[in-house]
Amino acid sequence: MPEFKTKEEYEKWKAVRLQKATKPQVENIEPKPQVRPKAKKPTEKKCRHCAMMIPFEARICPHCRKSQPSTAKAIIIIGIILLFLGPCFIALITHKETTPQKNTEYPTEIDACVQSTHIVENNLKSPSSAKFPWVCSAFRTPAGAWSVHSYVDAQNSFGAMIRTNYIWTAEYNKDKNEWNIIYFKLGDEELIKG
Numbered sequence: 001m002p003e004f005k006t007k008e009e010y011e012k013w014k015a016v017r018l019q020k021a022t023k024p025q026v027e028n029i030e031p032k033p034q035v036r037p038k039a040k041k042p043t044e045k046k047c048r049h050c051a052m053m054i055p056f057e058a059r060i061c062p063h064c065r066k067s068q069p070s071t072a073k074a075i076i077i078i079g080i081i082l083l084f085l086g087p088c089f090i091a092l093i094t095h096k097e098t099t100p101q102k103n104t105e106y107p108t109e110i111d112a113c114v115q116s117t118h119i120v121e122n123n124l125k126s127p128s129s130a131k132f133p134w135v136c137s138a139f140r141t142p143a144g145a146w147s148v149h150s151y152v153d154a155q156n157s158f159g160a161m162i163r164t165n166y167i168w169t170a171e172y173n174k175d176k177n178e179w180n181i182i183y184f185k186l187g188d189e190e191l192i193k194g
């Protein structure tokens with residue numbers, strides 16, 4: 001017990017002591033904030049070559065002296081690879097999507113024009129001399145056939161270049177991938193009359 005100069009001092013000391021003693025102990029223990037163990041940076045890692053535990057920052061294994069691949073470097077390399085390969089994959093996917101559409105588009109106006117030239121050439125005196133116009137137009141008949149009204153410049157039996165008009169109408173069979181000519185007129189001759 002400490003010494004007191006006055007009675008008041010003693011009473012004060014006694015009161016403080018009593019208060020401390022009567023206070024429930026639980027209140028004195030302040031609830032400590034629960035500290036979760038922080039996800040610490042690993043201090044060790046396994047050597048990629050000899051599987052020994054080595055310091056995490058180590059670039060070279062102290063056991064086998066082999067260099068350790070850096071994870072940050074690996075991520076950057078993968079990122080660069082994806083950057084370059086990404087557009088290739090996109091192109092591949094979009095190509096796959098557009099290719100069947102192109103197939104269903106056949107025949108186009110140009111396909112009909114090209115197709116019409118074959119029978120024209122076969123009926124010329126000099127097929128090798130045949131010159132077809134750059135611009136050709138084909139139209140679809142109400143029945144769904146393709147019709148070409150065009151001309152060909154070719155040598156006749158006397159070797160003179162002669163322009164001959166032709167009309168070619170054909171149906172395209174998708175299943176057989178065949179053209180069935182239903183009408184063909186070369187010059188004044190109706191060679192096929194469906």
Ligand SMILES: [Zn+2]
Pocket residue numbers: 047048049050051052061062063064065066
């Ligand atoms: Zn090692």
